[in-house]
Amino acid sequence: MAGQAQYEELVRQLSAVGAVRRDLARIMPPDCPAGSGAVLTILDVHGDMRMSKLAEHLAVDLSVTSRQVAHLVARGWIERLPDPVDKRSRILHLTPAGLDRLDDLFRRTTQLLAERLSDWSDDEVGQLIHLMSRLRESFGDCRPHPGRVHAPADAPVIEETTRTPANAHT
Amino acid sequence: MAGQAQYEELVRQLSAVGAVRRDLARIMPPDCPAGSGAVLTILDVHGDMRMSKLAEHLAVDLSVTSRQVAHLVARGWIERLPDPVDKRSRILHLTPAGLDRLDDLFRRTTQLLAERLSDWSDDEVGQLIHLMSRLRESFGDCRPHPGRVHAPADAPVIEETTRTPANAHT
DNA sequence: TATTGTTATACTCTATAACTATA
DNA sequence: TATAGTTATAGAGTATAACAATA
Numbered sequence: 022m023a024g025q026a027q028y029e030e031l032v033r034q035l036s037a038v039g040a041v042r043r044d045l046a047r048i049m050p051p052d053c054p055a056g057s058g059a060v061l062t063i064l065d066v067h068g069d070m071r072m073s074k075l076a077e078h079l080a081v082d083l084s085v086t087s088r089q090v091a092h093l094v095a096r097g098w099i100e101r102l103p104d105p106v107d108k109r110s111r112i113l114h115l116t117p118a119g120l121d122r123l124d125d126l127f128r129r130t131t132q133l134l135a136e137r138l139s140d141w142s143d144d145e146v147g148q149l150i151h152l153m154s155r156l157r158e159s160f161g162d163c164r165p166h167p168g169r170v171h172a173p174a175d176a177p178v179i180e181e182t183t184r185t186p187a188n189a190h191t
Numbered sequence: 192m193a194g195q196a197q198y199e200e201l202v203r204q205l206s207a208v209g210a211v212r213r214d215l216a217r218i219m220p221p222d223c224p225a226g227s228g229a230v231l232t233i234l235d236v237h238g239d240m241r242m243s244k245l246a247e248h249l250a251v252d253l254s255v256t257s258r259q260v261a262h263l264v265a266r267g268w269i270e271r272l273p274d275p276v277d278k279r280s281r282i283l284h285l286t287p288a289g290l291d292r293l294d295d296l297f298r299r300t301t302q303l304l305a306e307r308l309s310d311w312s313d314d315e316v317g318q319l320i321h322l323m324s325r326l327r328e329s330f331g332d333c334r335p336h337p338g339r340v341h342a343p344a345d346a347p348v349i350e351e352t353t354r355t356p357a358n359a360h361t
Numbered sequence: 362t363a364t365t366g367t368t369a370t371a372c373t374c375t376a377t378a379a380c381t382a383t384a
Numbered sequence: 385t386a387t388a389g390t391t392a393t394a395g396a397g398t399a400t401a402a403c404a405a406t407a
Contacts, residue, residue, distance in 0.1 A: 023308065023311060023312075023313045023316040023317075024313070025297070025301050027313065027316050027317065027320065028297075028300065028301045028304040028305065028308075028316075029297050029300075029301065030320050031304065031316060031319065031320055032215065032232075032297075032300045032304070033232055033236070034319075034320050034323040034324055034327070035208070035211065035212055035215070035323070036212075036228075036229045036232070037250075037323070037324070037327045038205070038208070038323050038326060038327055039212070039250075040249075040250035040251075040327065040330065040333055040334075041205065041326060041327060041330050041333065042205055042206075042209070043250070043251075043333070043397095043398080044330055044333035045202065045205070046373095047335060047399095054372090054373065054374090055373065055374075056373080056374065056375095058206075059206045062202075062203055062206070066203070071388080071389095072388070072389060072390095073387090073388065073389080079210075080207075080209075080210035080213070081210075081213075081374085081375065081376085082375070082376060082377080083388075083389065083390090084375085084376075084377080084378095084389085084390075084391080084392095085374075085375055085376075086389090087389060087390055087391080088374095088375095088390090088391090089374095091390085104388095107383080107384075107387095107388080108382080108383055108384085108388095109382065109383045109384070109387070109388040109389070110383095110387095110388060110389085111388085111389075127195070127198075127199050127202075130198065130199075130202045131195050131198045131199065134193075134198040134201060134202070135198065137329045137330050137331075138193065138198075138326075138329055140329075141193060141325075141329070142193075143193045143194070143197065145322065145325075146193040146197050146198075146201060147193075147197065148318065148322060149201065149204075149322040149323070149326060150197065150200050150201055150204050152315065152318060152319040152322060153204040153205070153207070153208050153319070153323075154204055154207070155311075155315075156208060156211060156308075156319060157204070157207045157208055157210060157211060159307045159308055159310075159311070160210065160211050160214055160307050161307075163210055163211065163213070163214035164210075165217060165375085165376060165377090213374095213375080216396090217376095224395090224396060224397090225396065225397075226396080226397065226398095241365085241366095242365070242366060242367095243364090243365065243366080251397085251398065251399090252398070252399060252400080253365080253366065253367090254366085254367075254368080254398085254399075254400080254401095255397075255398055255399075256366090257366060257367055257368080258367090258368090258397095258398095259397090261367085277364095277365080277406080277407075278365095278405080278406060278407085279364070279365040279366070279405065279406045279407070280364095280365060280366080280406095281365085281366075335398085335399060335400090362407100363406100363407080364405100364406080364407070365404100365405080365406075365407095366403100366404085366405085366406100367402105367403080367404080367405100368401100368402085368403075368404100369400100369401085369402080369403095370399100370400085370401085370402105371398100371399085371400085372397100372398085372399085373396105373397080373398080373399105374395100374396085374397080374398100375394100375395085375396085375397100376393100376394085376395085376396105377392105377393085377394085378391100378392085378393085378394105379390105379391085379392080379393105380389100380390080380391075380392095381388100381389085381390080381391100382387100382388085382389085382390100383386100383387080383388080383389100384385100384386080384387070384388095
């Protein structure tokens, strides 16, 4: 059990690591952005699965997964096969072209990481992987669900800007 | 220097940790979303600074920072003070109301983390913080800049969907 | 001319809600 | 009625480019 100061610092670091994610995303090809790579990776690691299972892995809503999958199907990187035991379901399958694409993605990210982490030891990288993996596990199934309630907003606010009147040139 | 397999796994874990970030973002009040907290935090930790410095801390484009700051100024959580030595510049200052807001945010995230990480030792949390901080440092100033080039896109693709013709009901 | 910041625009990611098809 | 998946819509995050003011 850690102290409040540690938790605050952890939140700061989670936010800061976002910059690393963005840097990695920037070297992706434009037709295969951020989330697409994640989908391909999961299918590569865990094999064929249905939409709902994929959404669980990604920890996002099924509607998000549906869009991402449509994008990948349109490019021929994955297929949606019928499920013999449930006609509502669709089995997702990584195609050879998708595997090629994935190899390309890994080549890009590996190269960038090799540059940036040239002074990291094998063991240090392993520890970071281990701890991040454990962090993810500790949060379990953290997809959105209706149970959670947000705090009410404060009084309404006028979005003002200091220098330029909002409607000076309309 | 780590191997390719480790780098691939690191990318996967960076992606997976996104679920944790989203879970934390979900408990934020609606009028103080994701990035707003990050801005308040940085001003709290590092004190007053100008826009460009803040953008550097956040590792985002100045235009992004400008929008986020305008949001926070509209709510009275930060102020834009004139810079006595450079009239182009504006010094950002956290207000007492902003500090109150920040306390509220920390209370929320700390509570969630205390629940999720109840079986983590103080030392383990410390190690994760240390390694993530080091990861961020290894990437240095990784803001977008024109030097980087993306790979050209493949042949154009028709975004098709399997079940519903795209324009069946327009 | 270069720098600081703002704004317009566009695209990705994510969520909620309404809908269709099947169980 | 409940579940699997799709689509429409909306909001946050981020980037590029055009712009204004100052150095």
